[in-house]
Amino acid sequence: MQSFVISPAAVRDCRDCARLLTEQLGEHGVEASTERLSDLLEAVVTDTDRGFVLVARSDKRIVGVAYAATILSAEHGGLVTWLEELHVAPSYRSRGIGSALLTALMERAREAGVVAVDLEVDASHGRAQSLYRRLGFRPLNRSRWVKELKI
Numbered sequence: 001m002q003s004f005v006i007s008p009a010a011v012r013d014c015r016d017c018a019r020l021l022t023e024q025l026g027e028h029g030v031e032a033s034t035e036r037l038s039d040l041l042e043a044v045v046t047d048t049d050r051g052f053v054l055v056a057r058s059d060k061r062i063v064g065v066a067y068a069a070t071i072l073s074a075e076h077g078g079l080v081t082w083l084e085e086l087h088v089a090p091s092y093r094s095r096g097i098g099s100a101l102l103t104a105l106m107e108r109a110r111e112a113g114v115v116a117v118d119l120e121v122d123a124s125h126g127r128a129q130s131l132y133r134r135l136g137f138r139p140l141n142r143s144r145w146v147k148e149l150k151i
Contacts, residue, residue, distance in 0.1 A: 009053035024087035083119035
């Protein structure tokens with residue numbers, strides 16, 4: 001089994017992270033622009049008030065990414081980390097990378113005074129649901145809604 005290291009992303013990592021996330025979103029039928037995602041991740045990496053990005057590296061190659069946005073939540077009464085995306089390259093799955101990224105994300109959030117971590121998971125994605133349950137997350141009885149605004 002190969003080893004890996006979890007660390008905060010740097011600006012130079014954003015393009016590779018965006019490629020991984022574009023791949024992940026594509027797996028779920030979501031069309032995404034690598035360029036736009038790279039710009040978004042750079043904005044987060046350079047402004048910690050927006051959130052943070054963690055990467056998993058194996059042999060210096062980025063093989064996993066966790067992107068967390070920070071919001072002020074009325075429901076939770078404080079800062080909340082919203083797990084926007086968690087993705088591990090398919091050939092690196094089942095090696096503990098997703099668990100390590102999520103554990104590091106929760107540690108970093110706690111250190112920042114975050115009171116909760118929220119996320120959503122596709123209802124058909126049993127593997128992700130298993131990971132989240134294993135690490136203490138619980139499902140909420142809600143449905144998520146969205147209205148996309150054209151700019």
